[in-house]
Amino acid sequence: MSICHDRIEIHTNGKGLYEITDEVQSKVDKCGVQNGTVTVFVQHTSSSVIIMENADPTARRDLEEFFDRLVPEDADYFTHDSEGSDDMPSHIRMVLTRTSEAVPIVDGKMQLGTWQGIFLFEHRRALHRRRISLTIIGE
Amino acid sequence: MSICHDRIEIHTNGKGLYEITDEVQSKVDKCGVQNGTVTVFVQHTSSSVIIMENADPTARRDLEEFFDRLVPEDADYFTHDSEGSDDMPSHIRMVLTRTSEAVPIVDGKMQLGTWQGIFLFEHRRALHRRRISLTIIGE
Amino acid sequence: MSICHDRIEIHTNGKGLYEITDEVQSKVDKCGVQNGTVTVFVQHTSSSVIIMENADPTARRDLEEFFDRLVPEDADYFTHDSEGSDDMPSHIRMVLTRTSEAVPIVDGKMQLGTWQGIFLFEHRRALHRRRISLTIIGE
Numbered sequence: 259m260s261i262c263h264d265r266i267e268i269h270t271n272g273k274g275l276y277e278i279t280d281e282v283q284s285k286v287d288k289c290g291v292q293n294g295t296v297t298v299f300v301q302h303t304s305s306s307v308i309i310m311e312n313a314d315p316t317a318r319r320d321l322e323e324f325f326d327r328l329v330p331e332d333a334d335y336f337t338h339d340s341e342g343s344d345d346m347p348s349h350i351r352m353v354l355t356r357t358s359e360a361v362p363i364v365d366g367k368m369q370l371g372t373w374q375g376i377f378l379f380e381h382r383r384a385l386h387r388r389r390i391s392l393t394i395i396g397e
Numbered sequence: 398m399s400i401c402h403d404r405i406e407i408h409t410n411g412k413g414l415y416e417i418t419d420e421v422q423s424k425v426d427k428c429g430v431q432n433g434t435v436t437v438f439v440q441h442t443s444s445s446v447i448i449m450e451n452a453d454p455t456a457r458r459d460l461e462e463f464f465d466r467l468v469p470e471d472a473d474y475f476t477h478d479s480e481g482s483d484d485m486p487s488h489i490r491m492v493l494t495r496t497s498e499a500v501p502i503v504d505g506k507m508q509l510g511t512w513q514g515i516f517l518f519e520h521r522r523a524l525h526r527r528r529i530s531l532t533i534i535g536e
Numbered sequence: 537m538s539i540c541h542d543r544i545e546i547h548t549n550g551k552g553l554y555e556i557t558d559e560v561q562s563k564v565d566k567c568g569v570q571n572g573t574v575t576v577f578v579q580h581t582s583s584s585v586i587i588m589e590n591a592d593p594t595a596r597r598d599l600e601e602f603f604d605r606l607v608p609e610d611a612d613y614f615t616h617d618s619e620g621s622d623d624m625p626s627h628i629r630m631v632l633t634r635t636s637e638a639v640p641i642v643d644g645k646m647q648l649g650t651w652q653g654i655f656l657f658e659h660r661r662a663l664h665r666r667r668i669s670l671t672i673i674g675e
Contacts (some may be wrong), residue, residue: 259398259537261571263571271663293400293402294532294534295436297429297638299640300649301649302651303589308441308492308496309496310491310492311442317488318526320474320477321489321492324468327607328467331603335467335598335601337597338594338595340592346598349589349595350599350602353586354461354633357586357637358587358637358638359496359650360400360436360438360497361438361497362436362438362530362531364402370439370440371439371441371528373441373442374441374442376495376657391647392640393640394532395674396534397398397400398656428606433671433673434671434673436576445663449631450581450582457629458615458616459613459615460627460628462641463607463628464612495630495634499575499671500636501541501670508669510579510580512580513580517599535673
């Protein structure tokens with residue numbers, strides 16, 4: 259049994275989904291673990307990690323539209339707004355999605371379904387550098 | 398320390414919750430790990446894994462009714478609809494819930510609370526065969 | 537490689553967020569694992585574990601206000617109400633958030649981002665004793 263820690267950095271330029279599937283797999287390759295899990299952990303409270311349909315871009319656009327309507331920036335009861343109108347919505351969108359995701363590894367490959375991709379889900383409008391911590395445990 | 402990979406297949410016939418607690422425990426038994434975790438991972442983007450109250454069926458019905466209202470099939474801004482009106486809502490419902498869940502194992506038994514059950518949450522109306530990947534790590 | 541199981545108990549007195557970051561870190565310290573993951577698992581279906589902004593209390597109040605509006609207690613279609621009007625909403629709020637969260641450990645410390653705290657998210661109004669199971673795997 260062995261453990262590898264690694265990190266991915268993503269530069270985001272606005273709300274939306276940024277696919278990281280290939281970067282995660284390449285870190286699994288580098289680690290050399292053949293069987294186990296990789297835990298993908300986002301070190302922020304205004305962006306998330308999700309697994310999402312990665313074939314059709316319209317699915318991602320509809321998802322973003324849904325979240326913009328579910329957590330509107332102009333809700334009049336928000337008081338946490340020191341960083342702008344997308345500040346509080348970004349925390350809520352993060353809580354409604356995920357900070358960590360664990361993906362099985364078999365024979366050195368992540369066991370994703372046919373249409374599954376791993377994405378950073380950015381909830382802020384401004385430019386951000388996002389750190390994603392990876393922990394690979396297995397043999 | 399050892400690792401077991403296993404798989405559960407569920408045939409679904411419409412939206413709703415399908416309990417898999419006993420199947421997961423039986424895979425843990427077969428693996429023989431006494432202390433560790435089991436990671437339950439759904440290999441699809443239109444169904445989820447959740448842990449839910451498993452005693453009263455009315456709780457599950459109310460949950461489904463809530464999701465049908467939160468993510469209505471007839472939202473006029475959805476463009477990803479090649480597989481029908483439940484296509485885009487299924488991805489959103491998946492993102493709002495979970496793809497993976499990790500459950501502790503102590504003395505060979507999953508440490509679920511009294512009312513906790515593990516469920517596949519199906520978001521599509523048509524018949525589907527769903528694959529759930531299990532990774533058991535421990536000693 | 538080694539495994540530690542441990543438990544945290546929290547006494548809650550109403551809906552809201554209860555930070556447990558320091559308790560989780562102290563259990564990691566006690567275990568002695570330097571590199572690995574800690575899986576935080578809530579053994580209930582009416583409370584959740586989330587990672588949230590832990591600096592500004594207004595962010596937590598806005599989050600609670602959002603959930604009170606998203607899952608209103610007076611929804612007329614709820615039938616699962618034997619324990620009161622906050623019964624069914626508590627299960628839905630749990631499903632929309634998380635039962636488990638996995639946090640990386642490097643050099644004995646959880647790799648949380650600057651503003652990340654681990655919280656029990658209580659969804660019931662009455663007094664409750666909540667059990668959180670921890671599984672630490674690593675070396």
